[in-house]
Amino acid sequence: MTQKFGIGVDLGGTKIATALVDGEGRVLARTSCLTEAQDGVQKVLERMYGTVDDVLTEAGIDVGQLAGIGIGSPGPLDSKTGGVLNAPNLGWRNVPLGELFRQRFQVPIQVGNDANLAGLGEKWLGAGKGVSDLLYLTVSTGIGGGIIIDGKIHTGAHDIAGEVGHIIVKRDGPLCGCGRRGCLEAMASGTAIAREAKAGLKRGESSLLAKLAGAGEPTAKHVGEAARSGDPFSTKLLRESFTYLGLGIVSLLNVLDPEMVVIGGGVSNLDDLLFDPVREIVKENFGASPLADVPIVKAELGADVGVLGAAMLVVAQN
């Protein structure tokens, strides 16, 4: 890692979070503000610029001391130019984000997508410290991924590598948000678990879930709570979902052969309810292969992963 400083900007649908870090990834200053995308591209850009100026001032560091600014953005992106091709939740289309930041700050700018940056953050500062090839999965409302090879993000030919949520684990399975059927995301994401929970209640499964969800709809978190209380329906549902997650990881290990698998995202907070079946499936499938022993661990950076990963784009990856 360089001894210079870096700034990470995490552009989300609701919030802009920005942090200034040193060469070891220690946060020297941080700030955040609301995105308020409805105000238009220019306003959002000015808010982003403002957060960068703020952390520089707070840390007492000159822009010239920066290795650069890394930006995490919804995509699809063009990581070479830093352009945002299309971000429906921001209402952005073909915004030359990297170029605009370059003009404003005159330092190297790198742009990457959330899951890739989370993988990069975990590799340099989180669960994957010291590892060079890592597969990161975020299991949340959707399932995303980041493939880190030799300490760098594998972005692919069209900047869409690492879409691990869309490997197909069940032919003609449930419809996925992407329009395909039987994607890993349609089998094991928080959304998929909630969908199956709802379907179960609807067909009259007797379950603690009905009580936990109350007047509302059951969530993956409810399913986890019910399973912890020994609810058989919820226990079975999670085991089924995470068996598919495990099978997906078996496929990914066969293809990528990483040193470590790191799982983050809200659903990873189900802890052993998720990790136990996944680890079992992997062990069971790989027998004596070294892939049976690839550590499958929980992400460590929590809510900070976005800004830290973005900062690592300029601090560590170059």
Next chain:
Amino acid sequence: MTQKFGIGVDLGGTKIATALVDGEGRVLARTSCLTEAQDGVQKVLERMYGTVDDVLTEAGIDVGQLAGIGIGSPGPLDSKTGGVLNAPNLGWRNVPLGELFRQRFQVPIQVGNDANLAGLGEKWLGAGKGVSDLLYLTVSTGIGGGIIIDGKIHTGAHDIAGEVGHIIVKRDGPLCGCGRRGCLEAMASGTAIAREAKAGLKRGESSLLAKLAGAGEPTAKHVGEAARSGDPFSTKLLRESFTYLGLGIVSLLNVLDPEMVVIGGGVSNLDDLLFDPVREIVKENFGASPLADVPIVKAELGADVGVLGAAMLVVAQN
């Protein structure tokens, strides 16, 4: 590519094939001999050394003019040292192949596995010329793969990346040679097709296959011939198998995002019977994504792919 010369040695269970190429991959001399592994490691090594001496003499080139020698070997391997950990069909265990060649010839030695080298060969000299990220699949008795990123083989942390035949496309599907169930190889390899053909005949499917196979057992080639003659059972069988191949490729495209997919191996000679359903599935699954347009093409190097890929390990990859 360097202007130096390189030698590729393809060590197979029955044959050793060796070629000397120039910086553009043109073959200047070639030779081959039987492996006769039953004679023991030392004899096989001497035969391999002999083929190298022979091509050098034939081309009138001094060993000092070599960029190195690349060796394709059955694996698992240790690509860093060039050691062959275990090659049951040769009866080899922990043979320091790279080290022995280094001592004998005093030039850089690289060792790689068949499918990876085939991918590298296709990238530099075959269907993938001019492309830098390529996914190679060989569909034969088994299904193997080679992942080329930035013109180099992605070997992975344990030298087993690219095992695309063992992504799981059907949970609890047919048993695979690897001991797992529902691997791509168990659904779409030549062996899988022959297995399904045999099962069909056994349960009394009326098919041309019975006639084509005669007293023997039906092969994937027979199934292809029968399908070309309009045999409904064979047509359906191939479509079913290659639908799984297509779904597997959809998953691989999502993960790796290559510029091109190249398919080789004996079963790729079924041509449109294989490529049509695969391309259809990919188109259908990716809609407007750039992945819908990733070319999926047939390998070009044929029987030469082993030696040429091995030579490219030292001529192009370094």
